[in-house]
Amino acid sequence: MARQLNMDTLRQNFWKEEYLREKMSRCEWHRKYSSMVKLKQKAKASARLPLKLPTLHPQAPLSPPPAPKAVPSRGPSPVVKAPIQAEMNPVLPATRALLYEGISHDFQGRYQYLNTRKLDLPEKRYVFPITTNFTYGWQLGPPVKQELVSCKMCRIESFFRKNGAFDFLDPRDLAL
Known part of the structure; x- marks a missing residue:
């Protein structure tokens, strides 16, 4: 801002009043709204803190219900264990x-x-x-070797223009 050279007493008093009025309005705003601002700041700070979950202590396992004694058992039945589900097959x-x-x-x-x-x-x-990512290559089998076509008209050497970057476009370079 350029400095004003024509500052007289009237203009100095105007700027003094404007400065004091702005200062008073800031103090008034602070007096009215500072408590709400502090509450919002505390709420934001508490939201940023990591959530602490209560620790759970292991409970004693429940005892299995007693087996009925009226039915005679035929013999010890083998306990079927659930197979351990592993991600990988065992190594040879x-x-x-x-x-x-x-x-x-x-x-x-x-x-x-x-x-x-x-x-x-x-x-x-x-x-x-x-x-x-496994699904892209899952059960594809061995890679098949493809032979290159010997026709030079079918093979594209590169995706760059054949006639230079700044030359006029060749109709063969345009994709219609």
Whole structure:
């Protein structure tokens, strides 16, 4: 803002009153609304704090109900255990033995184990696709080698213009 050179007493008093009026309006606003502002600030600060959940202590397992004694049992029935659901299939013993042969620094041990394990198809390593990325390559089978077509008219060398970047467009470069 440019400095005004024609400041007389009347203009000085005007600016003095404006400054005092603004100062009083700020003090009045602070007196009215400061308590609400502080409450909002406290609410925002408490929302940012991590939520602490109460700790749950393990409870004693409930005792199974007593079996009725009136029915005679035929014999000890084998207890059927639920199979442990694992994400990966078990590793072959020959592949697992690679872990214990040599060290990774000499391209043996863990290095050789991981390279051997990497060669297996995902369907052989995992029971089911774990992530969505697995679905792209799941059960595709071995890769099929495709032969290149020897026709030069069918093959596109690159996606750049054949006649330079700043030259007029060639009708063959346009996609219609």
